[in-house]
Amino acid sequence: MILLRLARRAVVYEIGTWRSLARWLRRRPDVAAGADAFPYASAVSPVLWTFVVLSAVEIPLVDLLLPWPSLRAALLVAGVYGLLWMVGLLASMTVYPHAVDGDGLRVRSGFSVDVRVPWAAIAAVRVRRRSVEGSRTVVVEEGERRAVSVTVVSSTQVDVELRTPLVLPLARTGGRPVDELRLAADDPAALVRRLRQGIADHAAAAAPDGEAR
Structure with missing residues (x-):
């Protein structure tokens, strides 16, 4: 039961992250008409962007250094996924003020x-x-x-x-x-x-x- 609840929560979180990224790319914050928005992410944004930049640099380096094609492909997919996930996390704090x-x-x-x-x-x-x-x-x-x-x-x-x-x-x-x-x-x-x-x-x-x- 606990595992099922955790799995459900993980799926909800995953969907929310990708939806946030989509909203951010479309520049559509979730703010009702007539409401005043107040952001809160400025303190954490530099930290997240630092991780994003480091991940973006790491992906091609790993691809160049590893000699095994199958491992390179797997790490490339994991790296791109992680990069987009971090951008989605930052996006969620931006589009939901x-x-x-x-x-x-x-x-x-x-x-x-x-x-x-x-x-x-x-x-x-x-x-x-x-x-x-x-x-x-x-x-x-x-x-x-x-x-x-x-x-x-x-x-x-x-x-x-x-x-x-x-x-x-x-x-x-x-x-x-x-x-x-x-x-x-x-x-x-x-x-x-x-x-x-x-x-x-x-x-x-x-x-x-x-x-x-």
Whole structure:
């Protein structure tokens, strides 16, 4: 059962990587009409591009150095596959940015994390740079307030405080509600400004007529 679940997850991840690459090549980010996009991949992009360049250099070198045609062919296929897979991984973090629209905040991490937080659930937002232990993308931190971090290079820059504990569709949370969502963003100040504007607009729209005036 566990092996089947892992195999299914691997297939889903593989399909997602190639779909991301296709979107990236067509320059079609997954952002709904009218939504504001906020990228988050700048910290990891140089690292991934370094691996891509090194792999691109390695492929012809291996082909030149090895004397066995069958082994050269096998390594050529593996090398090209690995190169495209890394580009697809980078593409996934580019074509699936965070987004803010009339419904609230959409937090992404490639194609594997997609969390929507409605305006009514957001109490406050702030820029706060944090380092997160470990290398996982999603990290749950226990404490007085239970927080879930969606990291890039083991860090986050924006805290989203929730009005009441909320169950988010993230396996790492174990179905338990969290009090705070933390995420990475290339321009955290711009994201926080946009979120604060959205919170204020939602509050004004939800207030009775007398209070709205």
